[in-house]
Amino acid sequence: MQARNSFNKSILEKLSKYRETNVSDYRYELPAHKIASYPLDKRDRSKLLVYRHGEISDDSFKNIIDYFDSSNTLVFNNTRVIRSRLLFRKETGALIEIFCLEPYNPSSYEQALESTHASVWKCMVGNLKKWKEGPLELKLPTGEKSVHLSAEKAGKSGRDTLVRFSWDKNDLSFGEILEFAGHVPVPPYLNRDDEPVDKIRYQTVYSERDGSVAAPTAGLHFTSDLLAKLEAKGVKSADITLHVGAGTFVPVKTDTIGDHKMHREYFSVHRKSIEALLKHEIIAIGTTSVRTIESLYTLGAKLASGYRPQSDLPEIRQWEAYSLNSISVKDALAEVLAYMDKRGAGILEASTSIIIVPGYSFKIVKGLVTNFHMPASTLLLLVSALIGKDWRRVYEHALSNDYRFLSYGDSSLLLPRLLSL
Numbered sequence: 001m002q003a004r005n006s007f008n009k010s011i012l013e014k015l016s017k018y019r020e021t022n023v024s025d026y027r028y029e030l031p032a033h034k035i036a037s038y039p040l041d042k043r044d045r046s047k048l049l050v051y052r053h054g055e056i057s058d059d060s061f062k063n064i065i066d067y068f069d070s071s072n073t074l075v076f077n078n079t080r081v082i083r084s085r086l087l088f089r090k091e092t093g094a095l096i097e098i099f100c101l102e103p104y105n106p107s108s109y110e111q112a113l114e115s116t117h118a119s120v121w122k123c124m125v126g127n128l129k130k131w132k133e134g135p136l137e138l139k140l141p142t143g144e145k146s147v148h149l150s151a152e153k154a155g156k157s158g159r160d161t162l163v164r165f166s167w168d169k170n171d172l173s174f175g176e177i178l179e180f181a182g183h184v185p186v187p188p189y190l191n192r193d194d195e196p197v198d199k200i201r202y203q204t205v206y207s208e209r210d211g212s213v214a215a216p217t218a219g220l221h222f223t224s225d226l227l228a229k230l231e232a233k234g235v236k237s238a239d240i241t242l243h244v245g246a247g248t249f250v251p252v253k254t255d256t257i258g259d260h261k262m263h264r265e266y267f268s269v270h271r272k273s274i275e276a277l278l279k280h281e282i283i284a285i286g287t288t289s290v291r292t293i294e295s296l297y298t299l300g301a302k303l304a305s306g307y308r309p310q311s312d313l314p315e316i317r318q319w320e321a322y323s324l325n326s327i328s329v330k331d332a333l334a335e336v337l338a339y340m341d342k343r344g345a346g347i348l349e350a351s352t353s354i355i356i357v358p359g360y361s362f363k364i365v366k367g368l369v370t371n372f373h374m375p376a377s378t379l380l381l382l383v384s385a386l387i388g389k390d391w392r393r394v395y396e397h398a399l400s401n402d403y404r405f406l407s408y409g410d411s412s413l414l415l416p417r418l419l420s421l
Helices: 002-019 061-067 109-114 174-181 196-201 217-221 224-232 271-276 287-304 329-343 378-387 390-400
Strands: 047-052 055-060 072-077 079-081 085-089 095-105 118-126 136-141 146-157 160-167 209-212 236-243 265-270 281-285 347-352 365-371 411-415
Touching: 047 061, 047 390, 055 061, 055 390, 061 224, 061 411, 072 287, 079 236, 085 136, 085 146, 095 109, 095 160, 109 118, 109 174, 109 209, 136 174, 146 174, 160 174, 209 236, 217 365, 224 236, 236 271, 236 287, 265 271, 265 287, 271 329, 271 347, 281 287, 287 329, 287 347, 287 365, 287 378, 329 347, 365 378, 378 390, 378 411, 390 411
Parallel strands: 047 411, 072 236, 072 281, 079 209, 281 365
Antiparallel strands: 047 055, 085 095, 095 118, 118 160, 136 146, 146 160, 236 265, 265 347, 365 411
16 A cells, blocks of 8 residues: 555656646747748658757758668558638628537547538637527539538537538538538638648648548658658558647647646557557657557556546546556557457547657657647647757757748658667
């Protein structure tokens, strides 16, 4: 009993240290002209800042292949951005914007997007005060016959508005409706509406599974040709799917990170991708891949400690990664695979609210390809967790050498000092 109390006290002290991280220590000056409003003409011609063993150098993204070999596995997030912004005009002239965040009924992304009669979504509604009652209507030309899309308020879910969408052409899925009627949800800091270029460029070339309302932007630099060259060199790859939510844009407004509520996102991983994590040094393509990979370890540690999910969707909470007994990566992933075997599942589906802050001990990820992030954001804290206080040197170098920032900006390859490449 005494040993257990001592362990719990140690965990509480460790958690307190992480939670008290001062957000202001991760601020830097980001001039507006450093933010890329549009993508470059060619994806792989962006700049590449290389941080390797504490040294910083400059390169072009098209040369990223030079930094990997057959000992590496690159993990890509194959989520696909949906055109989740719908604009309705009331008879009064008021414009109502409905931003579909995640499906509510059915709650599965696949089922909700494949529905051919109705679908209820959690939404952010712009100009909500002007939408007092009754349905909103939108007439869409879809070829030989137009379709009428209707949106009705169906209650609340936390801060979000539940909206029931229905339409009168049952051979169209809701996913197809969004393709016809929706707008690309470009980030708010671009300060512009979506344009035709965004339909192609705010999407990775390897995107497969619909569900994100924001792109996993680290992957925007890859081309099909570059992926083929990596494969020819013997560099392995594995896919995960994490549907990026609008919460990725929520700024940290608290003084300490412990008071910030992390958003929840849904992910799925095929068995073969989990097995691949055991074979080589893992390089995550983007912070969403990091969150998924490290969440897999946390889930395994939870299962090893006796966790039994109460639903079909295991959940990783915000601070759980810091309060569990450490076990080997092999044992953690074996627990996850055993859980899948018991359910006869070839794909793991789960949700995560994990937050990765300075002091976090990475269990699986050895390196990261990522863009440059907003000051005092959870994404910047994740970068600092990986490379320590050198994050400031990296960002000062990028600012001084005309790197382009945020979603459509340039890229960085971050290889911590202990990575044996």
